[in-house]
Amino acid sequence: MQERQTKQKSIIYDALKTLDHPTATEVYGYIHEFYPSVSRATVFRVLNGFAASSRALELKVAGSDVRYDYNTHPHYHVHCRECGKVADIQAEALSVIEKGVPKEVDGFSVERFSVEFFGICPECKGMKA
């Protein structure tokens, strides 16, 4: 038998669409209000599963916890260096990069790359005052 559709999965997927690049903990906090019976473990498991099956992207960066993005279309992200918040960013396709990269390095097989942008978000910018 293959993967099953469960209420929890759709609850979590809805939360993922509602929230803005949330962490697993943020998703849990959000749905816990409405569905207290959904366990933390399930949230982590399901989000992991979404990422594994490409139903969501896993954004793993610097200091901040892993974040999830239901938008699996190719796009880029800016990460706030203060609070870890993430926003989408429009940039030209970066296929340019592939050209300069060897397929094999020191025995390593290079399969893919990722580009992440960093900066500071409006809220944290305000904090500085």
Add this chain to the structure above:
Amino acid sequence: MQERQTKQKSIIYDALKTLDHPTATEVYGYIHEFYPSVSRATVFRVLNGFAASSRALELKVAGSDVRYDYNTHPHYHVHCRECGKVADIQAEALSVIEKGVPKEVDGFSVERFSVEFFGICPECKGMKA
């Protein structure tokens, strides 16, 4: 008074040069053999400090723990998707990217970007057999 030079710092820096893109825990494990009195907290603190003062790079990625690189010259990395190991990679300067990227997005100020490569290392490739 400014920063002080301590024995711990030079021990940790030496370990950093000896080991290959180690995590803080790997550094601790390594020096603990020879200098059991150096505490875990110090290793984390000092490596953090190195990164903050640009004496080392902090490599933060996917699943794997934060790794440190004493080589602060501009270069890129391949991360093994299985074990998290890191190797240096030579690629052309990617200044190309900057052109396509806005300085301001949704109130975010974009300050910098990073490019990371992923693949599989020789050891993990062997495992598959």
Add this chain to the structure above:
DNA sequence: TCCTTAATGGGATTGAATATCATTTATAGT
């Protein structure tokens, strides 16, 4: 050598993420 204070040791603590496992429940087959 003395003083100031940055830095350390080490034990306690945090918190995301994972493991375990008995129980629940989605779904394929009848």
Add this chain to the structure above:
DNA sequence: ACTATAAATGATATTCAATCCCATTAAGGA
């Protein structure tokens, strides 16, 4: 519909990197 099977869940315990706390140590300027 009904049942059997195993995927998925809930609850709790556990792991482990990373941080915190604070009394003690020691770097380095005077």
